[in-house]
Amino acid sequence: MKKQQSKNIAIIGSGLVGSLLAIYLKKYGHKITVFDRRPDIRKVDFSGRSINLAMSNRGWNALKEVGLEDKIKEIAIPLDKRAMHVIGQPEYYQKYGKEGEAIWSISRGVLNRKMIDLAEAEGVQFKFDEKVWDVDLPEAKLYTGETEKGEWQEYKYDLIFGCDGAFSRVRHKMQRRSRFDYSQDFIDVGYKELTIAPNADGTHKLDKHSFHIWPRGKFMLIAMPNLDGSFTCTLFMPFEGEVSFENIKTKDDARVFFKTYFPNVMQDLDNLMEDFFKNPTSAMVTMKCFPWTYWDKVALVGDSAHAIVPFYGQGMNAGFEDIYVLNTIIHKYGDDWEAIFNEFQQVRKPNADAIAELSYRNFMEMSSKTADPKFLLQKKIEKHFATQHPEKWLPVYSRVTFSDRPYAEALAEGDAQEAIMKKVMSIEDIEQKWDSKEVEEFILKQL
Amino acid sequence: MKKQQSKNIAIIGSGLVGSLLAIYLKKYGHKITVFDRRPDIRKVDFSGRSINLAMSNRGWNALKEVGLEDKIKEIAIPLDKRAMHVIGQPEYYQKYGKEGEAIWSISRGVLNRKMIDLAEAEGVQFKFDEKVWDVDLPEAKLYTGETEKGEWQEYKYDLIFGCDGAFSRVRHKMQRRSRFDYSQDFIDVGYKELTIAPNADGTHKLDKHSFHIWPRGKFMLIAMPNLDGSFTCTLFMPFEGEVSFENIKTKDDARVFFKTYFPNVMQDLDNLMEDFFKNPTSAMVTMKCFPWTYWDKVALVGDSAHAIVPFYGQGMNAGFEDIYVLNTIIHKYGDDWEAIFNEFQQVRKPNADAIAELSYRNFMEMSSKTADPKFLLQKKIEKHFATQHPEKWLPVYSRVTFSDRPYAEALAEGDAQEAIMKKVMSIEDIEQKWDSKEVEEFILKQL
Structure with missing residues (x-):
């Protein structure tokens, strides 16, 4: 492992990838500042537009490398099987893998809070509520301010990492350069977060160690357990068409919909209907781009480089694996950040494209082939x-x-x-x- | 044909598509203002990064509809064949089509100046050097100013058309909405404009009624005649690699390159070498998006909706055909701009995708199959x-x-x-x- 000179590094985005990358880089002795345009997630309610995470092997590997696996397992629940809820059939189970293999359900919000705590404990500085509007790529300068048109503050760094997600501002700047390949493809299915509350005694209403699926052809409901006995559910459904978000306008529409298609969650009907009208309907996108880096100055990591649809449960895992791989490359090249960035994008791009394709195929499979x-x-x-x-x-x-x-x-x-x-x-x-x-x-x- | 109420319409972009659309819409009695961030092309030199246009049937149809075919033919030269310049073989010809079928060579700059003159004569107002920075899509408002961060002026219109090319600012605004599909794919070949001067007596050095091609496998030179006896040439070549723009660094490199591969243009060597180092190397992109319109307020027409690589000579023709088709749809729906815009994008999108694919295939064919x-x-x-x-x-x-x-x-x-x-x-x-x-x-x- 080659030694590294201490650098002044900015990470844009305090999400899961941004926080974990901060922890990795801090361990090299770099000075790390994480910017986020949103408030500190530890001080606000979660957004109601989240899909629970399924941490699997790649995610755990990345956490283990910096000694965090055990700490995070405390807030995760292992799921060793799918629980299938098919109308007219009793619930049945499908094991995920061999004995001992499981995916782990974690609330995105709970994990994100924990990761920020851990990064702060390492000495990472967070700047919340500070909006990055522009990036000077060759100079590694950031410009932040209240509004895009208002006064801006300038920051100069040695390196900038864009971990600011599918709609990345950093990538947005790279995208306007010539010879930058880019695509964003939305699917015609949206999703909405719903909740199944715990039993009165705090236990889970459905099997706690299962990923619950109600497959219904063009739409489906899934549920993943939380530590507090609740389930975070996600309803995936076309935006438009016969059974669609567009066509569920009233409480009556929603009641008929849940009664018809999800009879075994009826005890939570009031809950579900309230969530249905309170929570937003979100879109899903596959985003690809190349290059991911600019000289030895700027690199995209995670969703900002390769956002995928969630049907393989690999979005976060792929982002964490980016960091794991980046770290092995840093070991190899030491201070040569141009070599590091170049190998990083060369190695990761084909894999990012592959998981994008696999995730999209799973979506197609679920919507058209399961019957x-x-x-x-x-x-x-x-x-x-x-x-x-x-x-x-x-x-x-x-x-x-x-x-x-x-x-x-x-x-x-x-x-x-x-x-x-x-x-x-x-x-x-x-x-x-x-x-x-x-x-x-x-x-x-x-x- | 249904009658139309007079509307206050802004067109962004005074290029070929913007000017022709202005002429079409002006004929309905609308008030038309065309914005362009660049200066009036009639008052400046051309840029040295242009590929001559090949006007063919679709372009002529669109011009004929508003009575401009004859006026434009005056500044165009018909080419009824390809002239192939293969090393070690005498020049030979390939007819394009049947007797009387030809494509027409026009200088982009000359045509653009003429189109703006014609639009002004119809009563269209042009605002040059006025940069559009933002568009309020639902309100059809434009914001212009000297700089993006500076003072802006607001304009309110009934309709806005984005004819501002492959890197459209109007589309850029639409692109940040959810469920907007978008892709930009650059090819690894660039191009450079070069010139073959006229003979001393003002005649053309090569056959005037041919599209001249020097196919060389991975790279090629083309030449199209101008009225003044010159030829506008385009050198297509990989950015990187053995024979590439990257590898021609000095005048000596360039001399060897032209001598080796293009012996029959040696009498213009000084010319070509000067252009080679003076003119920029430009990139080529296929850009696709959808939707092309926003409610009954904003529509993209031409390259802003569907930029293609130039290897089928259809970029301008496709843009002009957009206008021709849009006009037939206006005839059908009168004042119902939501219906007009919707049918326009539904009808044109598959055709835009098709010519993008055909153009890309022609590029692949030329670079890998001609031998x-x-x-x-x-x-x-x-x-x-x-x-x-x-x-x-x-x-x-x-x-x-x-x-x-x-x-x-x-x-x-x-x-x-x-x-x-x-x-x-x-x-x-x-x-x-x-x-x-x-x-x-x-x-x-x-x-």
Whole structure:
């Protein structure tokens, strides 16, 4: 590991990625200032537009590296399975992985408060309610002020990190340069945060160690447990169309909607309806860009570089893995920030693109394929084979969620598996002999 | 045609699309003000970063509709063929289409000056050197001023049109709204404007009625004639790599480059070398977005909605066709600008996407396929068949350039033709029997 000279570093954004990056960089002895345009999240209510986080292997790795894994596990709940709530069927469970493998439910707000506390304890300085309006990229200067048109204050740094999320102001500045590739693609489904309250005795109303899903074709409800006995639910639904946010206008509309599609959460109906009209409907976007860095001065990390739709539960994990990888590259190059930034973007970009693609495909799969018997049979065959030959067939979900193999590899392996399964599905009478020796041998020959 | 109430309309951008749209709308009796952040192009030198325009059918249609075709033909030169300059071969020609079909070379600057003159003569007001910094979309208000941070003046309009090009400020404002899809993709090839001077007697040094091409694989030079006997040339070349803009640093580098690759323009070497170092290297981008409009208040027209790479010569033509189509929709809906804007974007978006794709494919074709004998044979077979059966096989280039069929149809037809040609190219001994009755019959059966 090469030594580093102490630098004066600004991080824009005090979210999860900004706070964790601050902790990492502080450990090198750098002077770290974190700017956020919003107030200190520890002093305000949460926004009501959050989806609970599912921390998995990559997120934990990044926390472990700076000794935070245990502290964060205290505020997380392990979920080792999906609980499926299908109309007309009893609740049933799908294990996520092997024994001991789980994803962990954490409230975004609770985690963010904790991370800021931990960063402050390390000596990171936070400047809340200070809005960055402009960045001088080659000079690594920041301009902040009350309003965009008003008086600005200038700050000069050695390095600036943009951890300011999908609508990053730092990226916004980079984006106006020539030869900066950029895309933002919204999906036509929105989401809304809802809550299921705890039982009177503080226990959870649904199984506490499950990720609860009510799949309904074009829309779905999910629920993830919180420490206080409540569940944070997310309703994903098209903005427009037959069953859509647009078409639920009155309390009566909402009552009919919940009664029709989610009968087993009716005891929380009042709750849900209040949230439905109180909380905003949010949009989801896939954002890609390149380059992520400017000389040895400015770098984007996390959502500001690669925002993804939430259907693989990997947004935060990918951001934390950025930091983990960046750190290994710092180890390699020491003070050569140009080399660090260049390798960082070269290594991470293909993986960011891969998890964006996987997340989008999961969205498409959930909205259009979950009712297709052919698709369900294919999933059953894959699972069957993977159980028989765990060393030969690691499901994509496991590779993404429980391994630290690159996302790009998971995508490529998944495509290879899909090609094999296409052949399997065209075997005559596959419905009858899906679990036969013949099919098993067939797959083995393809590998 | 429904009557229209007179509206107070602002057009942002005094380029080709902005000026022509102003002329169209003025004819309805609207009050039209055109803003441009740059000075009056009639009072300054051209920029040295222009590619000559190739006006074809769609552009002429739009001009004819408002009686301008003849006036513009006076400043244009018809090109009925490509002149190919291949090293080690004599110059040879490829006709563009049927007898009488041609594309027309026009200097962007000359045309733009003329269009502004024509718009002013119609009573359009131009405000040059006035920078629009912000747009209030729901109120159709504009904010202009010397600098972004300085004092602003507010203007209120009934309608605002953003004709401010690929880096549109109007779109920039729309882009920050949720659910606005946007992408900008740069190609790794840049371009530079160069000039071949006229002969001493004012005549052209190369054939005047040809589009001259020096294809060199990864890079190429093109030349289009001007009225004054000169040619405006464009050198397309990778930014980085073996033969690249990056690698031509000195006058010696440039001399060797031109001598090696473009021996037949050596008499203009001094000229070319001076331009090479004087003129900027420009980037090329494909820009897509949606929606193009905001309520009944704001609409994007031309490059601001759909910037494309220039390899099909359709950028201006597509922008002019936007206006032509918009006008037919105005005829249909009269004062219902919400309906007008909605139909406009619904009708034009697929066609804009199609010409973007076709233009990008032409770039890929030129940079990677022009040296492939299989590809050249395929083109020869297509041409041969099209000549025999002109009613059954309209080449994509002709459909795009010499027809007014939708771009999306040209793309779809081109894909269908490509699928047929793939089969043709896999016929055994196709090299020998490419012009045989057998191949002709084979293609006829596929149609």
